[in-house]
Amino acid sequence: MKKIPLKRIMKYMKPHMPYLVLSLVCSLIYALSALFVPVMVGESIDLFIGKKQVDFNRLWSILGVISGLAAAAGISQYVQGVSNNRLAFMTIMDIRNAVIDKLQKLPLAYFDAKPSGEIVNSVVADAESLSDGIVLAFTQFFTGIVTIAGTLVLMFVYNPLIALIVVGLTPMSLFAAKYFSSRTHAKFALQAKLRADETSFIEETVYNNKTVKAYGRERAMEEKFEIIDENLRKTALDATFYSSLTNPVTRFINAVVYAAVALVGGLSAAGIITFGGTITAGVLTCLLNYAGQYAKPFNEISGVITELQASAVGANRIFSLLDAEEEPSDKDGKIISGPGNVELDNVCFSYDKSRELIKNLSLKVEPGKHVAIVGPTGCGKTTLINLLMRFYDVDSGAVIINGTDVKEGTRHSLRDNWGMVLQESWIRKTSVRENLTLGSDIDDNRILEAARLCKADGFIARLGGLDTEISDDSLSQGERQLLCITRVMLSNPGMLILDEATSAVDVRTEVKVSGAFDLLMKGKTSFIVAHRLSTIRNADMIIVMRDGNVVDKGTHKELLGKGGFYSDLYYGLVE
Amino acid sequence: MKSFLVFFESRKTQSLLAPVLKLCEALLELLVPIFVAQIIDEGLPSGDSVFIWTRCAILIGLAAAGLAFSVVSQYFSAVSATGFASSLRRALYAKINDLSFADLDKAGAAAVVTRITGDVERLQTGVNMGLRLFLRSPFIVFGAVVAAFCVDAIGATVFAVAVPVLAVIVFSILLAGIKKYKISQSGLEKLTLLTGENVTGVRVLRAFAKENEETEKFAEADEKYTKAQTVAGRISALMNPLTYVVINFAIITLLYIGGIEVDSGDLSKGQVVALYNYLSQILVELIKFANLIITVSRAGASGKRIKELLDVKPSQSFAENEIISDSDSEIAVRFENVSLSYGDGAKALDGISFEVKRGEIFGILGGTGSGKSSVLNLIPRFYDATEGKIFVDGNDVNLYPKKQLRDKVAVVMQKPFLLSDTVKNNICFGEADETRLAEAIEVSQSADVIASKKDGLDEEVRRGGSNFSGGQKQRLSIARALYKNSEIVLMDDASSALDNITERKLREGIARLDKTVIMTSQRTTGLKCAQRILVLEDGKAVGCDTPENLLKNCAVYREIYDLQNSDKEAE
Secondary structure (H helix, E strand, O other), X not given: OXXXXXXXXXXXXXXXXXXXXXXXXXXXXXXXXXXXXXXXXXXXXXXXXXXXXXXXXXXXXXXXXXXXXXXXXXXXXXXXXXXXXXXXXXXXHHHHHHHHHHHXXXXXXXXXXXXXXXXXXHHHHHHHHHHHHHHHHHHHHHHHHHHHHHHHHHHHHHOHHHHHHHHHHHHHHHHHHHHHHHHHHHHHHHHHHHHHHHHHHHHHHHHOHHHHHHOOOHHHHHHHHHHHHHHHHHHHHHHHHHHOOHHHHHHHHHHHHHHHHHHHHHHHHOOXXXXXXXXXXXXXXXXXXXXXXXXHHHHHHHHHHHHHHHHHHHHHHHHHHHHOOOOOOOOOOEOOOXXXXXXXXXXXXXXXXXXXXXXXXXXXXXXXXXXXXXXXXXXXXXXXXXXXOOOOOOOXXXXXXXXXXXXXXXXXXXXXXXXXXXOOOOOOOEEHHHHHHXXXXXXXXXXXXXXXXXXXXXXXXXXXXXXXXXXXXXXXXXXXXXXXXXXXXXXXXXXXXXXXXXXXXXXXXXXXXXXXXXXXXXXXEEEEXXXXXXXXXXXXXXXXXXXXXXXXXXXXXXXXXXXXXXXXXHHHHHO | OHHHHHHHHHHHHHHHHHHHXXXXXXXXXXXXXXXXXXXXXXXXXXXXXXXXXXXXXXXXXXXXXXXXXXXXXXXXXXXXXXXXXXXXXXXXXXXXXXXXXXXXXXXXXXXXXXXXXXXXXXXXHHHHHHHXXXXXXXXXXXXXXXXXXXXXXXXXXXXXXXXXXXXXXXXXXXXXXXXXXHHHHHHHHHHHHHHHHXXXXXXXXXXXXXXXXXXXXXXXHHHHHHHHHHHHHHHHOOHHHHHHHHHHHHHHHHXXXXXXXXXXXXXXXXXXXXXXXXXXXXHHHHHHHHHHHHHHHHHHHHHHHXXXXXXXXXXXXXXXXXXXXXXXXXXXXXXXXXXXXXXXXXXXXXXXXXXXXXOOEEEEEOOOOOOHHHHHHHOOOOOOOOXXXXXXXXXXXXXXXXXXXXXXXEEEOOOOOOOOOEHHHHHHOOOXXXXXXXXXXXHOOOHHHHXXXXXXXXXXXXXXXXXXXXXXXXXXXXXXXXXXXXXXXXXXXXXXXXXXXXXXXXXXXXXXXXXXEEEEEOOHHXXXXXXXXXXXXXXXXXXXEOHHHHHHHOHHHHHHHXXXXXXXXXX
């Protein structure tokens, strides 16, 4: 069982302390008032002696007490519920905000190493589960303990013998519940696995239904499905049945306890057993009521513990994210700006420090020059971009932009120099405008002008203008890419990075987009990773990379003249 | 929901017995307060220990019988619920294979998967709960009221008032809670969306230095969500206190009425206790019942969606009898003025006419969305033309039975798909003819692929074909099409992931085959071996001729050609 990082949760709970105190006070009031209601009911029962023997004055005052207790219990339970919600929701809100803030400060390496779903899960699902855990713990844990203790005390006061019977027998129902839940756990796990298998079979054959039908495999697939499904049915039957045994069995054990209390209580009340002292019919009613409900707080507490285990796993994931090392601060960094000088001085870098990647790379690019980076997949092209943007820091050597080592400048000022279009176009689910400005305040005319230059105006108009809500699926690949180019065009940076920006676009769209690129790149220092040879050929400098190293650099003519890797690559590309 | 009854058919007895047995259990539970009342009224005053002992023995007997009824009932309901779900899943799965692609597109593949998995699962839970509780909970509530009336009509009026009041409170709080919960849920979805965007877009956001804005944006959405959550929580938090107060008010009234009646000699002490005990039973069952209604209504929504899918009438029908006289026409495939629109959308193909000769290698060229795949889809009737006619081997495709038509045509899909099975089964789908297999492997250039795997032809393909690269998958799916031994092979951009040398070898191999081949590509280089090429743009034919003539006469062809070859010529 994972430990719950209580101390750290408390830190976030601290500002909401008043709710916590209120919750605890209310749960104490609630549990105690609720406990005394059956006592009062018992006392009033004892007034019902027979014809013309009911003491109405006494009955009235008892009923008055009951209504007071019920009102106190009701109100305190409501206040407790509301404070618990407040406490949990606000604490979790603070934690979520802290995580998002943290995400902005984590190095890119963190995102590249972790599946995106995992991070999203921490912010959403893990936080929700922690919130559920907090609510449940404060609602049921403390109340449960007070109720159990109070019941025990009252039972012992009334009749120690009956108290002993209840205390002795009730654990049986807890053991039974535990027994069944641990037995069914394995069955549920198996069911989940078989269900996942079946789902993936369904997905496979439904998403690729064309192949199934083209090859006339319909019946064969149905037969296969039936075998898988029969297994699932049997397991589901097992799991469903065994898990449904818990309730009848614990109910039976509680009924036995109830009968035992009725017996011993009845015999004591009749004066046949005198060991625990005699009791009245009203006390018997009260004790039967307790016996009927004694198991409930135990079940609730064990439920809380199960829930908390789930919460603990999530909480630990959240805190490990919050503990991850941040990028070094650049608070006192210099502002980087200038015409677009880029220099790499003896740069070494690798992701996995045990495996060398970029080694002693030096490079000088004058303002306005276009640099094409070529090489086979995995040669380090994208890595070079990561270093230029300072998404990663070099291991040794220096990246110098406009005369400043990027490590000495602020990241924001460095990145203000760059415009970047990546292979994977990133579109968020919001309006066209928001996608282009990313929240900056830019005049509509300027946006439309940039869109026109990038040939994106046509489809934006077709979509219904800048206010249209868009998402990844509502646009074609080419349209997404055009928006990304417009986005960079709007910010009008001094230098550019284009990483395979047209590789996923079809041939006819590429023609359109490349015009926009030419316009964008005019007069700007540009680094281009491309597969289109005309782009490469027109570059002022070509860097040929292989296995993380720059194996050659020069103009197209020079490199081709030398023969070697570049010409192999070049002729390979054009076949 | 009548139409679902047929899925209970095979387990009718269990499905009927489960609720009946549950009812018996409830009946036994209702007897308990009566025996407790007897102990108080008769056992205590008389001091008769045998009487008390027997009454307690009866209580245990009731509990034991209840346990037996309940266990058997749980078993039966589990049997019928899981059995029901299984029959339903199989029917749905078979249904998919009956539907045409147009039907499936309309339903949506992802939605169909959800129907068979999640929706059936929810329905199963609903059925299981329903069989167990649908009779029990109302029976206990109403049974307690009836029993109370039997004990004392005047005292029972408290029940008659309390039960409806409690029911109204419980249901309205639950319904209001669900509504607010839905609102807060959409807030949570927004948080998920924003976080996801922050993670996937981290490079762009940092490149534009938008970190602080993102944090603020999230905090804003977070606060909205937390508020909605608090509102929803406030409503749910009312449930327990409110019902508690109402029940206690009922108890106070009951005790007061009880006091009067005992004083007048109409009621005994034990009977008051019995009434009190019945009252306590009601609340628990009422809340259970309300929750059950929610589960069942959720299942009902799933059931409705499932029914919609089951009720879809396949939009395609095929002929029953094989066409005996394969006309030995020289034309393998002919399109006559064919148009196609998917669903309600614009025309994907518009007035297309062309002929493919037997044994010819025929190319279709065009960009994304130009209609290349659509042309191929029509030949094996994956879709039906909206207008015009298509002939295969001289006969209208609509006259063929399904099997005969699809045996004639082998298709290589644009997105190659390998099943989680061995490589061999993926190519042959069943018994293998070794000579044909060897030929298919050779021509499709799959020998390298198979040799590179530890178990060769017996290598297991992992889910989604994840242990094979795109190019490897393409080659294997070409092998599959060639193995099928059909006269006509359709290749939909099927060599896009192959390197140049492999592609050339593949082309040469295909050219040697005695088959009619129709292949599509975005690039002129991909159609090098085609004798004639149909050029498509926006669903219209803009040229259909030999590559040489196209270069002279077709502007679109020339444009694509130039773009791909300019680099080379510049040398």
